[in-house]
Amino acid sequence: MMDAGRHPRIEILTLSEVVDVQGYVGNFQVRVRRKPRYVIEDLCTGCGACVEACVWKDRVPSEFEAGMGMRNAAYIPFPQAVPLKAVIDPHSCLWLVKGKCGKKCERACERGAIDFEMQETFLDLKVGVVILATGFDLTDDPSLARYGYGVYDNVIDGLQFERLSSAGGPTGGRILTKDGRVPKAIAFLHCIGSRDDEASEYCSRICCMYATKQAHLAREKTGGEVYQFYIDMRTAGKGYEEFYKRIQKEGVYFIRGKVADVVPDDGRLLVRAEDTLLGRLVEVPVDMVVLATAARPAKGSKELAQLFNVSLDKDGFFMEAHPKLRPVSTHTDGIFLAGCCQSPKDIPDTVAQASAAATRALVLLNQGQVEIEPTTARVIEARCSGCGECTLVCAYSAIEVVEGKARVNEALCKGCGTCAAACLAKAIVAQHFTDEELVAEITGIFERERVLA
Amino acid sequence: MVDRLTLLRGAVQQALETNELDGVLALRADHNGTVPHLFRTGDDLSGLALWPKYPLTRTLDLLLSAQPGARLGIVARGCDERSLIEMAKRNQVDLERVTLIGLACTAEEAAACRCARPYPTKIAVGERVEGVEDTITSEHARLSLAERAGFWQRQFAKCFKCYGCRNVCPQCFCEECALEEDLWVERGVLAPPFPMFHLIRAMHTVGKCVGCRECELACPADIPLTILYSLLRRDVEEMFGYVPGASLEDRPPLVVSGVPEGWA
Amino acid sequence: MREDFEPRIIGFLCNWCSYAGADAAGTSRLSYPSNIRVVRVMCSGRVSPELVLRAFREGADGVLVLGCHIGDCHYTDGNHRTAKRIPILRKLLSYVGIEPERLRLEWVSSSEAQRFAQVVSEFTETVRQLGPLEKGGEV
Numbered sequence: 001m002m003d004a005g006r007h008p009r010i011e012i013l014t015l016s017e018v019v020d021v022q023g024y025v026g027n028f029q030v031r032v033r034r035k036p037r038y039v040i041e042d043l044c045t046g047c048g049a050c051v052e053a054c055v056w057k058d059r060v061p062s063e064f065e066a067g068m069g070m071r072n073a074a075y076i077p078f079p080q081a082v083p084l085k086a087v088i089d090p091h092s093c094l095w096l097v098k099g100k101c102g103k104k105c106e107r108a109c110e111r112g113a114i115d116f117e118m119q120e121t122f123l124d125l126k127v128g129v130v131i132l133a134t135g136f137d138l139t140d141d142p143s144l145a146r147y148g149y150g151v152y153d154n155v156i157d158g159l160q161f162e163r164l165s166s167a168g169g170p171t172g173g174r175i176l177t178k179d180g181r182v183p184k185a186i187a188f189l190h191c192i193g194s195r196d197d198e199a200s201e202y203c204s205r206i207c208c209m210y211a212t213k214q215a216h217l218a219r220e221k222t223g224g225e226v227y228q229f230y231i232d233m234r235t236a237g238k239g240y241e242e243f244y245k246r247i248q249k250e251g252v253y254f255i256r257g258k259v260a261d262v263v264p265d266d267g268r269l270l271v272r273a274e275d276t277l278l279g280r281l282v283e284v285p286v287d288m289v290v291l292a293t294a295a296r297p298a299k300g301s302k303e304l305a306q307l308f309n310v311s312l313d314k315d316g317f318f319m320e321a322h323p324k325l326r327p328v329s330t331h332t333d334g335i336f337l338a339g340c341c342q343s344p345k346d347i348p349d350t351v352a353q354a355s356a357a358a359t360r361a362l363v364l365l366n367q368g369q370v371e372i373e374p375t376t377a378r379v380i381e382a383r384c385s386g387c388g389e390c391t392l393v394c395a396y397s398a399i400e401v402v403e404g405k406a407r408v409n410e411a412l413c414k415g416c417g418t419c420a421a422a423c424l425a426k427a428i429v430a431q432h433f434t435d436e437e438l439v440a441e442i443t444g445i446f447e448r449e450r451v452l453a
Numbered sequence: 454m455v456d457r458l459t460l461l462r463g464a465v466q467q468a469l470e471t472n473e474l475d476g477v478l479a480l481r482a483d484h485n486g487t488v489p490h491l492f493r494t495g496d497d498l499s500g501l502a503l504w505p506k507y508p509l510t511r512t513l514d515l516l517l518s519a520q521p522g523a524r525l526g527i528v529a530r531g532c533d534e535r536s537l538i539e540m541a542k543r544n545q546v547d548l549e550r551v552t553l554i555g556l557a558c559t560a561e562e563a564a565a566c567r568c569a570r571p572y573p574t575k576i577a578v579g580e581r582v583e584g585v586e587d588t589i590t591s592e593h594a595r596l597s598l599a600e601r602a603g604f605w606q607r608q609f610a611k612c613f614k615c616y617g618c619r620n621v622c623p624q625c626f627c628e629e630c631a632l633e634e635d636l637w638v639e640r641g642v643l644a645p646p647f648p649m650f651h652l653i654r655a656m657h658t659v660g661k662c663v664g665c666r667e668c669e670l671a672c673p674a675d676i677p678l679t680i681l682y683s684l685l686r687r688d689v690e691e692m693f694g695y696v697p698g699a700s701l702e703d704r705p706p707l708v709v710s711g712v713p714e715g716w717a
Numbered sequence: 718m719r720e721d722f723e724p725r726i727i728g729f730l731c732n733w734c735s736y737a738g739a740d741a742a743g744t745s746r747l748s749y750p751s752n753i754r755v756v757r758v759m760c761s762g763r764v765s766p767e768l769v770l771r772a773f774r775e776g777a778d779g780v781l782v783l784g785c786h787i788g789d790c791h792y793t794d795g796n797h798r799t800a801k802r803i804p805i806l807r808k809l810l811s812y813v814g815i816e817p818e819r820l821r822l823e824w825v826s827s828s829e830a831q832r833f834a835q836v837v838s839e840f841t842e843t844v845r846q847l848g849p850l851e852k853g854g855e856v
Contacts, residue, residue: 309793331791375759383629387543392708393762395793401544416792418762421802422708424657425627426634426767433758435636439771442727445754446776449725594812602814637767646851647774648813655809656766681812688808693801707801710794712787 005082012082013123017300021307024411025334026370030125036118038088038096043113046084050074053108055101060092062170066160069170074105079168088114129334129361130308132318133354136295136340139193139200147192147291148262152269153178155262155289158210165217175221175288183287185225186218187271189259193294195231200294202315205344207292208234212244214290215252226252227284229259229273237348255282262289295344308335309396317343328357333370336360375415375432379406383427390419390428399428457559460578461528462498464554468526469494472552477526478509478516491516491525503528503556506566508667510536510623514545526552532566532665534573535698536623539661542701545626557581566666567679590683609648611674614638618668618678619654624661631657651678658682659689660705663698724844726753727772728781728837731761733791735783737827742834749834750841753781761785762795766806769820779819779844781837786824796824816847 004010013032020031039050056073064078065071073093076086094101095116106114138157148155154177156164167173177183188211193199208230215226233254235244248254257273264270271284297316305312310330311319318337321329328336338357339350364370377399386404391397398412399419406428408419417430426435465477469492481490482502489512492498513527527533534553541548555572557579563571569584596604619625619632631653632638638650662682669679689695692713693706730736736757742749758764761784772780782803790796799822807817821843823836 311789311791311793314789383627385543385545385626385628387545387626389543389705389708392704393798395710395795404544414792416760416762416795417758418760418792418795418798421763421765421768422798424631425629426631427628430759430763433763435765435768438756438758438768439636441756442768442772442775442777445727445756446725449776598811598814598816600814601812605813631767637771647770649770649774652770652809652813653767656770656806659805681809684812685805685809688805692804707798707805710797712797712800716787716800 001080001082014083015087016123018304018307019122021309024409025332025364026128027411028125028127028130028334030127030130032123032125034121034123036090036120037085038090038093038114038116038118039086040113040115040118041083041085043111044085044109045111046076046086047110048076048086049108049110050086050088050105050114051076053104055104056092056094060089065163065170066157068156068160068163086113088116129336129364131336131338131357131361132304132308132310132330132341133338133357134298134301134304134341136344137298139294139296141193141199143199144192144291144293146261147189147259148264148269148289149291152262152264154183154269154287155291157291157293158207158214161214161218161290165214165221173221175218177287181287182222183224184222185227185284185286186215186222186288186290187227187229187259187269187284187286188215188218188290188292189262189271190228190230190292191258192291194292196294200296200315202344203234204292204295205234206295206346208232209237209240209243209346211290211292212247212252216247216250218290219250219252225286227271227286228252228254229257229271230254231256231258237346255284257282295340298341301341308332310335313343317341328353328360334364370411372411373413373415375417375430376410376413377408377415377417377419378429378431379408380427380429381405383425385425385427387424389422389424393418393422457556457579458501458503461503461554461556462501464577465492465501465526465528466498468552468554469496472526473524474526474552475520475523476516477528477552477554478513479528480504480507480509506530506562506665506667506670508536508621508623508665509533510540510546511621513537513551514540514623514626517546517550522550524550524552526554528556529553529573530556530558531568531570531572532663532698533623535570535663536665538698538701539624539663540626542703542705543626548701554578566664568666569664587683589677590680593680594684605648608676609651610644611676612648612651613643613674614650615673617671617673621667621671622658623665623667624658624663651681654678655681655685659685660695660707661697662686722845722849724752724778724841724847724849725776726779726781726837726841726844727777728753728755728783729761729764729768730755730757731763731784731791731796732757732759734785734789734827735761735825735833738783738825738829738833741828741830745830747830747834749837752841752844753837760790760792760795761799762790762792762797764799764802766802769803769806773815773819773850776850778847778850779821779840781840782820782822783825783833783836784822786826789824789826815850818843819847819850 015035016032019033022029051074054072054074058070060071061067062069062071074088090096145151163169164171164175194204215228219226235241255275257276259271259273262269262271268285269289275282310332313319318341320327321331336357338354384405386401388401390406391399396412396414398409399406417433419428420430468477476491476493478491480487480502481500487502509527510533540546555575555577557576558571560582563582563585567587572581666679695706764782769780784796784799803822807820811817821840825833
């Protein structure tokens with residue numbers, strides 16, 4: 001990320017979201033809303049003086065700490081943030097919310113970078129291609145309550161465990177329960193919300209490996225008992241199977257059986273499952289439960305798909321043009337996909353896919369020309385009465401009525417032919433799928449039968 | 454009690470004098486018969502007629518196209534107003550240039566047309582009467598499939614492709630008509646085994662037909678075409694909540710995005 | 718109805734979903750009656766009432782229109798228009814005495830090989846029971 005931040009031809013826009021997209025491949029007009037940082041980026045050096053001075057200390061659950069730690073209203077998201085600048089949260093800052101604060105942050109800043117008057121701005125970008133790389137979210141489905149998530153202390157998900165185990169995290173890298181003790185036993189539950197007819201049918205792909213890695217860290221850091229409750233161990237990458245074997249040898253218990261539920265038991269948590277290899281029900285008392293929860297499409301994917309006119313697959317991830325042959329393209333020309341927004345995958349695969357998407361994008365940009373579908377619609381003006389019903393039919397807004405006649409923008413037209421079917425006068429022709437051609441197929445079919453009969 | 458025709462003459466006179474119109478389109482009777490006529494300010498209105506019912510909206514469309522900038526009035530029954538709304542929705546008339554002189558139909562006229570709404574939104578002349586039930590159509594709907602097949606076989610056998618129904622329909626404004634294409638309606642064949650002309654025409658009325666009955670009135674073979682169009686109109690209202698001519702804002706259901714609740 | 722009546726069925730299949738689904742049925746070696754003759758279109762929205770009627774006129778005893786599921790149309794919502802046109806056309810057929818069951822609209826996705834085979838089998842049987850269009854829907 002630092003490299004990207006420093007690159008002269010890469011501009012990173014944070015605190016931003018796309019609000020409108022017009023145009024087509026090679027000529028997109030993208031409108032970006034830039035939310036106010038309340039800190040002037042050109043002046044801020046990331047020294048953290050404002051963060052220190054902020055009176056609303058440690059009151060806001062930190063997004064970066066996955067809720068495991070707190071932050072101030074004025075904060076730097078994390079020490080490696082790009083750009084490394086402070087930001088003021090308008091939902092918790094006393095001045096911005098109530099107008100009541102001594103604004104110590106403003107006084108503490110030696111460069112005068114704090115600006116409470118900042119407004120949101122809009123940026124209009126002209127781009128030729130788009131790559132969507134919006135990642136994933138871990139599920140926060142209410143049904144997680146059966147495993148104690150959001151109900152009991154010390155039931156956390158994989159990202160939250162990462163923060164516990166990180167030296168820069170809220171516990172300085174120590175695995176501790178909420179009341180500060182070292183857990184004597186930790187259970188990792190696989191397939192929570194994945195491979196589940198009632199939740200997500202698909203396998204989230206990354207969990208077996210990260211849960212195993214986390215088990216290793218847990219064992220190393222706590223010396224306690226570590227249990228892995230799994231259905232299958234999916235360790236298909238390079239070195240992955242060897243890693244799994246190694247962790248088994250380290251004394252982590254692998255129990256084949258999806259956990260049914262987690263219940264409180266005398267101050268601890270009781271994990272209940274069937275050990276399918278032994279054919280026995282087991283109940284394991286632990287102090288901490290880590291859920292390997294399903295990877296879901298990032299929040300806002302649905303709206304983003306509509307903005308960019310890309311399709312979503314049945315699970316809500318962005319749909320690739322072809323699962324084997326075109327895994328980084330979408331059906332919308334000029335828009336590509338990279339990473340988990342297309343489907344859950346680990347880092348090596350994400351990097352590979354991102355390189356592929358970048359290449360595809362570059363090919364388009366270098367060519368300077370775009371190949372369009374030949375099956376576009378064409379108006380026969382002599383037949384057209386300008387009624388405009390075709391304009392209502394087109395999902396790509398590719399038709400307009402100009403001076404009383406319909407006109408098709410061939411670069412926008414995707415060749416579906418719905419306009420040709422809707423036109424009562426048959427004034428729009430779906431090239432290569434014309435009425436004459438389709439009728440010829442029909443008469444040809446029956447002619448052949450008459451001949452053969 | 455002043456009769457309707459006298460009132461109508463008065464209304465047309467007033468419209469010509471007060472609205473700065475280039476003319477009012479109505480019917481005029483003389484010893485030759487009754488024809489559409491564009492009355493100008495200062496004209497003698499004694500020949501103005503209101504019978505037989507006639508689709509003046511077609512003529513209005515032609516006049517407005519031929520004279521850009523002209524502002525015209527038109528004597529409009531309920532069906533005329535509905536036609537104009539559907540035509541305006543499809544960019545065929547500019548309602549800003551049109552002044553409607555609303556004429557309510559009598560009970561006899563409503564019954565003759567089996568009309569559901571025999572009055573325009575604003576009535577200038579005539580008393581509003583309520584719509585009548587179209588029993589011919591509802592009785593037809595109760596026939597069995599086989600009875601309907603036999604009925605329509607006999608009816609369509611009478612058709613000799615005069616195109617009268619198409620010609621007179623206010624919604625048939627296509628520059629070139631699909632029904633004249635050999636691809637859809639085979640040329641030189643009368644009483645074809647499969648009634649392409651009538652089935653295509655019926656599908657084309659969907660979302661457009663306002664029930665003016667002009668097609669049926671025009672048909673020299675007395676084919677009860679509007680039975681089919683009325684049944685489809687009822688289906689469109691039931692399935693999509695769309696009533697042709699009810700509102701300028703409604704979009705025709707078959708072309709807009711979206712499917713009814715529960716259809717997915 | 719003659720014992721040896723083989724219904725003639727025209728299927729309009731959209732390229733992205735149902736045609737691919739039919740292809741999947743083929744690669745999966747699924748059996749279905751061979752009465753169906755497929756006409757590929759890019760989107761089920763391309764299927765106009767005129768085309769359906771022409772198919773009947775040419776000799777089809779049944780017409781099957783297959784498209785993507787609502788929400789999955791490759792062209793976003795072309796199938797919305799199909800979804801509305803076909804039921805109206807079925808009503809019209811019934812009003813002139815042609816069995817509306819001769820025209821059927823179904824959504825089949827590119828992965829639904831089994832469903833494709835099932836829909837085609839069911840529809841072929843339905844039309845077989847209805848008999849040839851000349852006799853059954855004599856118009």
